[in-house]
Amino acid sequence: MIVLTGANGRLGRLTALELAKRGMADQVRLTSRTPEKLEEFAQRGFKTVQADFGDAASLSAAFSGAQTVVMISMPGPIAERIPRHRACIDAARDAGVTRLVYTSRVNPAPDSLYPFAEIHDATEKAIAASGLSSTIMRNNEYIENILPAVEQAIESGKLVMPGATGRVAHVAVAEVAEALAIVATDDTHAGKVYEINGPKALSRADVADIATSIVGRNVTGTPPSAEEFADLRRAQGRPEFMVEMALGLFRAVDAGEFETVWPDLRNLLGRPPAGVGDIISQMGT
Numbered sequence: 001m002i003v004l005t006g007a008n009g010r011l012g013r014l015t016a017l018e019l020a021k022r023g024m025a026d027q028v029r030l031t032s033r034t035p036e037k038l039e040e041f042a043q044r045g046f047k048t049v050q051a052d053f054g055d056a057a058s059l060s061a062a063f064s065g066a067q068t069v070v071m072i073s074m075p076g077p078i079a080e081r082i083p084r085h086r087a088c089i090d091a092a093r094d095a096g097v098t099r100l101v102y103t104s105r106v107n108p109a110p111d112s113l114y115p116f117a118e119i120h121d122a123t124e125k126a127i128a129a130s131g132l133s134s135t136i137m138r139n140n141e142y143i144e145n146i147l148p149a150v151e152q153a154i155e156s157g158k159l160v161m162p163g164a165t166g167r168v169a170h171v172a173v174a175e176v177a178e179a180l181a182i183v184a185t186d187d188t189h190a191g192k193v194y195e196i197n198g199p200k201a202l203s204r205a206d207v208a209d210i211a212t213s214i215v216g217r218n219v220t221g222t223p224p225s226a227e228e229f230a231d232l233r234r235a236q237g238r239p240e241f242m243v244e245m246a247l248g249l250f251r252a253v254d255a256g257e258f259e260t261v262w263p264d265l266r267n268l269l270g271r272p273p274a275g276v277g278d279i280i281s282q283m284g285t
């Protein structure tokens with residue numbers, strides 16, 4: 001039995017679909033704080049259960065009898081996420097789970113300029129300390145995160161995204177899900193750390209050029225500063241921890257923290273991963 005947490009989120013739903021494609025639905029338990037939202041998956045043969053990283057009893061019930069737990073990191077402020085991730089790891093260990101698969105983040109280093117790196121650093125260390133066998137998926141930024149900015153740029157001509165000149169090896173979220181399903185269903189991935197990124201690292205100017213060539217309208221990557229970028233997020237009504245995250249993300253991009261292109265996703269998928277241009281081309285189709 002595989003348990004997939006965060007199954008009602010963007011990545012979780014796509015991962016469940018990948019598991020269904022592999023004929024695994026009846027061997028997978030999907031968790032959500034509100035499992036009613038997973039009804040369409042229950043109809044496909046998945047078991048759905050209520051679980052909250054803030055409720056240890058719900059985790060121990062959800063993980064009971066599981067061989068593998070796929071722990072999708074939860075959103076929220078750092079002070080909430082680290083103890084809740086630890087509670088999830090403890091529950092997996094106490095349930096006698098054989099392997100924990102965790103969705104970490106590229107460059108989960110304590111000195112990263114990206115504030116949420118601290119969460120993934122602490123979580124990876126807690127997994128190592130737990131003694132559980134694990135597979136760590138260090139995901140880069142999703143390509144889909146920049147699609148709203150590309151859509152706006154098609155109207156305004158100006159592409160506003162994190163980083164003035166830094167490059168990011170963005171990855172398609174559907175392929176993050178595919179890789180997650182691949183490692184979740186094969187214990188030979190135990191003990192591995194995978195760096196999950198797209199085929200090429202691109203700057204904002206590169207993305208603007210790609211968008212221009214695809215949509216046929218001139219898009220430029222005129223940069224706001226990191227502070228202006230954070231102010232834009234504030235003006236959109238984002239909570240302060242997300243504004244801080246945006247500011248740190250901008251600085252981390254410019255420091256080159258997300259630019260390394262690793263071969264891991266290509267090797268897992270057995271084909272070259274999709275790039276930013278492929279996903280922009282699919283916009284609105």
Ligand SMILES: NC(=O)c1ccc[n+]([C@@H]2O[C@H](COP(=O)([O-])OP(=O)(O)OC[C@H]3O[C@@H](n4cnc5c(N)ncnc54)[C@H](OP(=O)(O)O)[C@@H]3O)[C@@H](O)[C@H]2O)c1
Nearest residue numbers: 006007008009010011032033052053073074075140141142
């Ligand atoms: N690499 C990237 O670009 C990138 C971008 C965005 C996010 N992320 C990270 O990847 C994770 C998954 O991304 P996503 O796009 O699928 O995010 P999402 O759509 O926001 O989904 C987050 C999931 O976390 C679950 N969750 C929230 N609070 C929880 C709690 N207390 N206990 C258990 N589960 C909880 C939610 O489950 P319910 O509400 O159903 O309980 C939801 O399914 C995010 O949480 C974040 O850590 C990465």
